[in-house]
Amino acid sequence: MVSDKLIFYQNVLGSRRLSNFFWALVTMIGGVGFLLAGLSSYLNINLLIVSDISSLQFIPQGIALMFYGITGSLLSLYQWFMIFLNIGSGYNEFNKETNVATIFRWGFPGKNRRIEFICPLEDVKAIRAEIRDGINTKRKLYLKVKNKRDIPLTRIGQPISLSDLENQAAELASFLSVPLEGI
Template sequence: MLEFNEDEWQISLPGNNQFQNYIIPTILLVAGIGAYSYTGFCSVFSDLYVVHILHSVPTKPLLTGFGAQSFSLLSYGSGALVLGGFLLFSALLDIGAGSIRFDKSNQQITLAFKGYPGKNERIFFSYSFKELQCIKIMYTESPVRRQGLFLVLEGNREIPIWSTQDPSKFILSESFITNLGLEMGFNTEIVDRTK
Protein backbone atom coordinates (compact mmCIF):
# COMPACT_ATOMS: atom_id res chain seq x y z
CA MET A 1 0.00 0.00 0.00
CA LEU A 2 1.28 3.43 -0.93
CA GLU A 3 2.06 5.54 2.13
CA PHE A 4 3.19 9.13 2.54
CA ASN A 5 5.05 9.76 5.79
CA GLU A 6 5.55 13.46 6.52
CA ASP A 7 7.34 12.79 9.83
CA GLU A 8 10.28 11.12 8.06
CA TRP A 9 9.59 12.59 4.58
CA GLN A 10 9.36 9.16 3.03
CA ILE A 11 7.15 7.56 0.39
CA SER A 12 6.66 3.79 0.79
CA LEU A 13 5.81 2.09 -2.50
CA PRO A 14 3.96 -1.21 -2.89
CA GLY A 15 5.50 -4.05 -4.88
CA ASN A 16 4.03 -6.85 -6.96
CA ASN A 17 2.57 -8.69 -3.96
CA GLN A 18 -0.99 -7.46 -4.54
CA PHE A 19 -4.17 -9.42 -5.16
CA GLN A 20 -4.63 -8.28 -8.77
CA ASN A 21 -1.13 -9.52 -9.65
CA TYR A 22 -2.12 -13.13 -8.85
CA ILE A 23 -5.07 -13.29 -11.28
CA ILE A 24 -3.20 -13.41 -14.62
CA PRO A 25 -0.51 -15.90 -13.44
CA THR A 26 -3.23 -18.20 -12.12
CA ILE A 27 -5.13 -18.07 -15.41
CA LEU A 28 -1.92 -18.73 -17.37
CA LEU A 29 -0.91 -21.67 -15.18
CA VAL A 30 -4.36 -23.27 -15.32
CA ALA A 31 -4.56 -22.75 -19.09
CA GLY A 32 -1.04 -24.08 -19.61
CA ILE A 33 -1.60 -27.20 -17.53
CA GLY A 34 -5.25 -27.86 -18.23
CA ALA A 35 -6.04 -26.85 -21.77
CA TYR A 36 -2.89 -26.74 -23.89
CA SER A 37 -0.74 -29.44 -22.32
CA TYR A 38 -3.69 -31.79 -21.78
CA THR A 39 -4.84 -31.57 -25.39
CA GLY A 40 -1.29 -31.65 -26.73
CA PHE A 41 -0.26 -34.73 -24.75
CA CYS A 42 -3.54 -36.56 -25.42
CA SER A 43 -2.71 -36.59 -29.10
CA VAL A 44 0.66 -38.19 -28.31
CA PHE A 45 -1.02 -40.95 -26.36
CA SER A 46 -3.92 -41.38 -28.77
CA ASP A 47 -4.48 -45.00 -27.78
CA LEU A 48 -5.43 -43.92 -24.24
CA TYR A 49 -9.01 -43.01 -23.46
CA VAL A 50 -9.90 -39.76 -21.77
CA VAL A 51 -12.61 -39.68 -19.13
CA HIS A 52 -14.36 -36.32 -18.96
CA ILE A 53 -15.38 -34.92 -15.58
CA LEU A 54 -19.01 -34.51 -16.62
CA HIS A 55 -19.30 -37.81 -18.53
CA SER A 56 -18.52 -41.28 -17.28
CA VAL A 57 -18.30 -42.61 -20.85
CA PRO A 58 -14.70 -42.87 -22.12
CA THR A 59 -14.16 -40.94 -25.35
CA LYS A 60 -11.40 -40.70 -27.89
CA PRO A 61 -9.10 -37.65 -27.73
CA LEU A 62 -9.92 -34.68 -29.93
CA LEU A 63 -6.67 -34.91 -31.89
CA THR A 64 -5.26 -38.20 -33.14
CA GLY A 65 -1.56 -38.54 -33.75
CA PHE A 66 1.20 -36.06 -33.04
CA GLY A 67 1.18 -33.36 -35.68
CA ALA A 68 1.45 -29.65 -36.19
CA GLN A 69 -1.60 -28.92 -34.03
CA SER A 70 -0.24 -30.95 -31.13
CA PHE A 71 3.16 -29.29 -31.41
CA SER A 72 1.62 -25.80 -31.41
CA LEU A 73 -0.60 -26.64 -28.42
CA LEU A 74 2.38 -27.95 -26.48
CA SER A 75 4.33 -24.79 -27.40
CA TYR A 76 1.49 -22.53 -26.23
CA GLY A 77 1.15 -24.57 -23.04
CA SER A 78 4.88 -24.35 -22.34
CA GLY A 79 4.85 -20.60 -22.97
CA ALA A 80 1.85 -20.13 -20.66
CA LEU A 81 3.55 -22.16 -17.90
CA VAL A 82 6.82 -20.23 -18.17
CA LEU A 83 5.15 -16.80 -18.26
CA GLY A 84 2.66 -17.69 -15.51
CA GLY A 85 5.46 -19.08 -13.33
CA PHE A 86 7.59 -15.96 -13.84
CA LEU A 87 4.71 -13.60 -12.97
CA LEU A 88 3.77 -15.68 -9.92
CA PHE A 89 7.42 -15.75 -8.78
CA SER A 90 7.61 -11.93 -9.13
CA ALA A 91 4.42 -11.45 -7.12
CA LEU A 92 5.51 -13.82 -4.34
CA LEU A 93 8.89 -12.05 -3.99
CA ASP A 94 7.16 -8.63 -3.93
CA ILE A 95 9.44 -7.24 -6.64
CA GLY A 96 9.40 -3.44 -6.88
CA ALA A 97 8.54 -2.70 -3.26
CA GLY A 98 10.60 0.14 -1.91
CA SER A 99 10.83 3.60 -0.52
CA ILE A 100 11.88 7.11 -1.45
CA ARG A 101 13.44 9.09 1.37
CA PHE A 102 14.19 12.82 1.39
CA ASP A 103 16.95 13.46 3.95
CA LYS A 104 17.30 17.17 4.71
CA SER A 105 20.38 16.82 6.95
CA ASN A 106 22.43 14.98 4.28
CA GLN A 107 20.79 16.82 1.35
CA GLN A 108 20.13 13.44 -0.32
CA ILE A 109 17.22 11.73 -2.04
CA THR A 110 17.49 7.95 -1.67
CA LEU A 111 15.47 5.50 -3.74
CA ALA A 112 15.59 1.86 -2.59
CA PHE A 113 13.73 -0.96 -4.35
CA LYS A 114 13.54 -4.72 -4.02
CA GLY A 115 14.79 -6.64 -7.06
CA TYR A 116 15.25 -10.28 -7.97
CA PRO A 117 17.44 -12.52 -5.75
CA GLY A 118 21.13 -12.29 -6.42
CA LYS A 119 23.61 -9.45 -6.47
CA ASN A 120 20.88 -6.95 -7.44
CA GLU A 121 18.42 -7.96 -4.75
CA ARG A 122 18.37 -4.41 -3.37
CA ILE A 123 18.58 -1.55 -5.85
CA PHE A 124 19.67 1.85 -4.53
CA PHE A 125 19.82 5.24 -6.21
CA SER A 126 20.96 8.41 -4.49
CA TYR A 127 20.72 11.97 -5.73
CA SER A 128 21.80 15.26 -4.21
CA PHE A 129 19.28 18.04 -3.61
CA LYS A 130 21.43 20.18 -5.94
CA GLU A 131 20.69 17.81 -8.84
CA LEU A 132 16.92 18.15 -8.40
CA GLN A 133 15.22 20.76 -10.56
CA CYS A 134 11.69 20.00 -9.37
CA ILE A 135 9.22 17.33 -8.38
CA LYS A 136 6.50 17.01 -11.01
CA ILE A 137 2.99 15.63 -10.68
CA MET A 138 1.56 14.89 -14.11
CA TYR A 139 -2.04 14.05 -14.95
CA THR A 140 -2.86 12.20 -18.16
CA GLU A 141 -6.06 10.75 -19.53
CA SER A 142 -5.87 7.56 -21.57
CA PRO A 143 -8.82 6.62 -21.18
CA VAL A 144 -8.81 6.85 -17.36
CA ARG A 145 -7.38 9.81 -15.47
CA ARG A 146 -3.92 8.86 -14.21
CA GLN A 147 -1.51 10.64 -11.88
CA GLY A 148 2.25 10.18 -12.14
CA LEU A 149 5.02 11.45 -9.87
CA PHE A 150 8.44 12.32 -11.35
CA LEU A 151 11.78 13.59 -10.04
CA VAL A 152 13.14 16.04 -12.61
CA LEU A 153 16.95 16.20 -12.43
CA GLU A 154 19.52 18.38 -14.18
CA GLY A 155 19.29 18.17 -17.94
CA ASN A 156 15.51 17.61 -17.73
CA ARG A 157 15.96 13.92 -16.88
CA GLU A 158 12.65 12.66 -15.53
CA ILE A 159 12.70 9.71 -13.16
CA PRO A 160 9.24 8.17 -12.76
CA ILE A 161 8.51 7.37 -9.12
CA TRP A 162 5.02 5.89 -9.33
CA SER A 163 1.65 6.30 -10.98
CA THR A 164 -1.91 5.59 -9.93
CA GLN A 165 -5.45 5.65 -11.23
CA ASP A 166 -6.96 5.82 -7.73
CA PRO A 167 -8.56 9.29 -7.30
CA SER A 168 -8.33 9.01 -3.49
CA LYS A 169 -4.51 9.12 -3.80
CA PHE A 170 -4.47 12.26 -5.97
CA ILE A 171 -5.10 14.74 -3.13
CA LEU A 172 -2.83 12.87 -0.68
CA SER A 173 0.12 12.96 -3.08
CA GLU A 174 -0.44 16.61 -4.03
CA SER A 175 -0.57 17.58 -0.35
CA PHE A 176 2.57 15.55 0.45
CA ILE A 177 4.57 16.94 -2.50
CA THR A 178 3.49 20.53 -1.75
CA ASN A 179 4.45 20.20 1.93
CA LEU A 180 7.71 18.47 0.95
CA GLY A 181 8.55 21.34 -1.42
CA LEU A 182 7.91 23.91 1.29
CA GLU A 183 9.93 21.97 3.88
CA MET A 184 12.94 21.11 1.68
CA GLY A 185 12.90 24.15 -0.62
CA PHE A 186 12.09 22.15 -3.77
CA ASN A 187 10.25 23.47 -6.77
CA THR A 188 7.02 21.58 -7.39
CA GLU A 189 5.09 21.46 -10.63
CA ILE A 190 1.63 20.12 -11.46
CA VAL A 191 1.03 19.41 -15.14
CA ASP A 192 -2.44 18.49 -16.41
CA ARG A 193 -2.32 17.02 -19.92
CA THR A 194 -5.99 16.06 -19.93
CA LYS A 195 -7.17 19.49 -21.12
Protein backbone atom coordinates in the same frame (compact mmCIF):
# COMPACT_ATOMS: atom_id res chain seq x y z
CA MET B 1 2.74 25.31 5.07
CA VAL B 2 5.87 24.01 6.78
CA SER B 3 5.94 20.47 8.10
CA ASP B 4 7.30 19.55 11.54
CA LYS B 5 8.34 16.06 10.35
CA LEU B 6 11.95 15.43 9.53
CA ILE B 7 11.44 12.25 7.45
CA PHE B 8 8.94 11.71 4.63
CA TYR B 9 8.64 7.99 3.79
CA GLN B 10 6.55 6.25 1.11
CA ASN B 11 6.32 2.51 0.45
CA VAL B 12 6.09 1.51 -3.21
CA LEU B 13 4.11 -1.60 -4.13
CA GLY B 14 5.88 -3.95 -6.53
CA SER B 15 4.82 -7.15 -8.25
CA ARG B 16 2.78 -8.49 -5.34
CA ARG B 17 -0.47 -6.97 -6.53
CA LEU B 18 -3.78 -8.82 -6.61
CA SER B 19 -3.99 -8.47 -10.40
CA ASN B 20 -0.59 -10.17 -10.84
CA PHE B 21 -1.65 -13.08 -8.63
CA PHE B 22 -4.85 -13.40 -10.69
CA TRP B 23 -3.10 -13.41 -14.07
CA ALA B 24 -0.36 -15.77 -12.89
CA LEU B 25 -3.01 -18.22 -11.68
CA VAL B 26 -5.08 -17.94 -14.88
CA THR B 27 -1.98 -18.42 -17.04
CA MET B 28 -0.88 -21.42 -14.99
CA ILE B 29 -4.30 -23.12 -15.21
CA GLY B 30 -4.51 -22.47 -18.96
CA GLY B 31 -0.93 -23.57 -19.65
CA VAL B 32 -1.24 -26.78 -17.66
CA GLY B 33 -4.63 -27.50 -19.27
CA PHE B 34 -3.26 -27.12 -22.80
CA LEU B 35 -0.19 -29.18 -21.91
CA LEU B 36 -2.32 -32.00 -20.47
CA ALA B 37 -4.59 -31.95 -23.53
CA GLY B 38 -1.60 -32.22 -25.86
CA LEU B 39 -0.06 -35.03 -23.83
CA SER B 40 -3.42 -36.81 -23.75
CA SER B 41 -3.60 -36.78 -27.53
CA TYR B 42 -0.05 -38.17 -27.74
CA LEU B 43 -0.51 -40.90 -25.10
CA ASN B 44 -4.15 -41.70 -26.05
CA ILE B 45 -5.03 -41.44 -22.34
CA ASN B 46 -7.44 -38.80 -21.05
CA LEU B 47 -5.40 -36.77 -18.53
CA LEU B 48 -8.10 -34.09 -18.30
CA ILE B 49 -10.98 -34.81 -15.95
CA VAL B 50 -13.31 -32.10 -17.22
CA SER B 51 -13.44 -32.99 -20.91
CA ASP B 52 -13.19 -35.79 -23.42
CA ILE B 53 -10.34 -35.26 -25.83
CA SER B 54 -10.46 -38.67 -27.54
CA SER B 55 -11.21 -37.03 -30.89
CA LEU B 56 -7.98 -34.98 -30.86
CA GLN B 57 -5.24 -36.15 -33.17
CA PHE B 58 -1.65 -35.61 -32.07
CA ILE B 59 -0.70 -34.15 -35.44
CA PRO B 60 -1.52 -31.22 -35.80
CA GLN B 61 -3.84 -30.41 -32.84
CA GLY B 62 -1.84 -32.16 -30.10
CA ILE B 63 1.43 -30.54 -31.11
CA ALA B 64 -0.18 -27.08 -31.17
CA LEU B 65 -1.77 -27.69 -27.75
CA MET B 66 1.57 -28.84 -26.31
CA PHE B 67 3.31 -25.76 -27.74
CA TYR B 68 0.71 -23.44 -26.18
CA GLY B 69 0.80 -25.43 -22.94
CA ILE B 70 4.58 -25.17 -22.63
CA THR B 71 4.51 -21.48 -23.52
CA GLY B 72 1.72 -20.74 -21.02
CA SER B 73 3.43 -22.74 -18.28
CA LEU B 74 6.74 -20.94 -18.82
CA LEU B 75 4.98 -17.55 -18.82
CA SER B 76 3.25 -18.52 -15.58
CA LEU B 77 6.57 -19.54 -14.00
CA TYR B 78 8.01 -16.16 -14.98
CA GLN B 79 5.03 -14.36 -13.43
CA TRP B 80 5.32 -16.36 -10.18
CA PHE B 81 9.07 -15.65 -10.12
CA MET B 82 8.37 -11.90 -10.43
CA ILE B 83 5.80 -12.11 -7.63
CA PHE B 84 8.17 -14.12 -5.41
CA LEU B 85 11.00 -11.58 -5.84
CA ASN B 86 8.57 -8.63 -5.60
CA ILE B 87 10.19 -6.82 -8.51
CA GLY B 88 9.60 -3.06 -8.44
CA SER B 89 8.89 -2.77 -4.73
CA GLY B 90 10.81 -0.33 -2.59
CA TYR B 91 10.49 3.03 -0.93
CA ASN B 92 10.98 6.76 -1.29
CA GLU B 93 12.59 8.48 1.69
CA PHE B 94 13.24 12.16 2.08
CA ASN B 95 15.25 12.86 5.23
CA LYS B 96 15.80 16.42 6.44
CA GLU B 97 18.08 15.23 9.28
CA THR B 98 20.67 13.80 6.88
CA ASN B 99 19.59 16.11 4.02
CA VAL B 100 19.30 13.14 1.63
CA ALA B 101 16.64 11.85 -0.74
CA THR B 102 16.73 8.06 -1.26
CA ILE B 103 14.75 6.26 -3.96
CA PHE B 104 15.08 2.47 -3.65
CA ARG B 105 13.61 -0.36 -5.76
CA TRP B 106 14.18 -4.10 -6.03
CA GLY B 107 15.11 -5.27 -9.54
CA PHE B 108 15.89 -8.55 -11.22
CA PRO B 109 18.54 -10.86 -9.72
CA GLY B 110 22.12 -10.03 -10.54
CA LYS B 111 24.66 -7.41 -9.64
CA ASN B 112 22.10 -4.61 -10.09
CA ARG B 113 19.32 -6.19 -8.00
CA ARG B 114 19.33 -3.23 -5.61
CA ILE B 115 18.42 -0.07 -7.49
CA GLU B 116 19.16 2.91 -5.29
CA PHE B 117 19.28 6.59 -6.14
CA ILE B 118 20.62 8.96 -3.48
CA CYS B 119 20.91 12.71 -3.87
CA PRO B 120 21.13 15.75 -1.58
CA LEU B 121 17.84 17.54 -0.97
CA GLU B 122 19.36 20.77 -2.34
CA ASP B 123 19.54 19.15 -5.79
CA VAL B 124 15.77 18.59 -5.90
CA LYS B 125 14.28 21.26 -8.18
CA ALA B 126 10.60 20.30 -8.17
CA ILE B 127 7.97 17.60 -8.00
CA ARG B 128 6.41 16.98 -11.41
CA ALA B 129 3.04 15.33 -11.93
CA GLU B 130 2.34 13.78 -15.32
CA ILE B 131 -1.33 13.24 -16.06
CA ARG B 132 -2.46 11.83 -19.39
CA ASP B 133 -5.94 10.38 -19.84
CA GLY B 134 -7.28 8.32 -22.69
CA ILE B 135 -6.60 4.77 -23.83
CA ASN B 136 -3.14 4.69 -22.24
CA THR B 137 -3.82 6.50 -18.97
CA LYS B 138 -0.72 7.80 -17.23
CA ARG B 139 -0.64 9.34 -13.75
CA LYS B 140 2.83 9.54 -12.28
CA LEU B 141 4.93 11.64 -9.95
CA TYR B 142 8.52 12.48 -10.76
CA LEU B 143 11.35 13.99 -8.75
CA LYS B 144 13.08 16.68 -10.81
CA VAL B 145 16.77 16.73 -9.92
CA LYS B 146 19.44 19.16 -11.12
CA ASN B 147 21.59 17.80 -13.97
CA LYS B 148 19.77 14.44 -13.96
CA ARG B 149 16.72 12.83 -15.54
CA ASP B 150 13.38 12.91 -13.77
CA ILE B 151 13.15 10.07 -11.22
CA PRO B 152 9.77 8.25 -11.04
CA LEU B 153 8.25 8.12 -7.55
CA THR B 154 5.01 6.19 -8.15
CA ARG B 155 4.54 2.49 -8.77
CA ILE B 156 4.14 0.91 -12.17
CA GLY B 157 0.81 -0.58 -13.14
CA GLN B 158 -2.66 0.62 -12.35
CA PRO B 159 -2.76 4.43 -12.26
CA ILE B 160 -3.58 6.02 -8.93
CA SER B 161 -6.62 8.27 -8.59
CA LEU B 162 -6.27 11.96 -9.37
CA SER B 163 -7.08 13.00 -5.81
CA ASP B 164 -4.44 10.64 -4.37
CA LEU B 165 -1.88 11.86 -6.91
CA GLU B 166 -2.62 15.50 -6.10
CA ASN B 167 -2.47 14.86 -2.35
CA GLN B 168 0.83 12.98 -2.57
CA ALA B 169 2.35 15.61 -4.85
CA ALA B 170 1.23 18.53 -2.69
CA GLU B 171 2.35 16.85 0.54
CA LEU B 172 5.79 16.00 -0.86
CA ALA B 173 6.30 19.42 -2.48
CA SER B 174 5.31 21.08 0.80
CA PHE B 175 7.67 18.86 2.78
CA LEU B 176 10.60 19.59 0.46
CA SER B 177 9.65 23.26 -0.04
CA VAL B 178 9.92 22.93 -3.82
CA PRO B 179 7.45 23.90 -6.55
CA LEU B 180 4.85 21.50 -7.90
CA GLU B 181 4.67 21.24 -11.69
CA GLY B 182 2.01 19.73 -13.91
CA ILE B 183 -1.12 20.15 -11.78
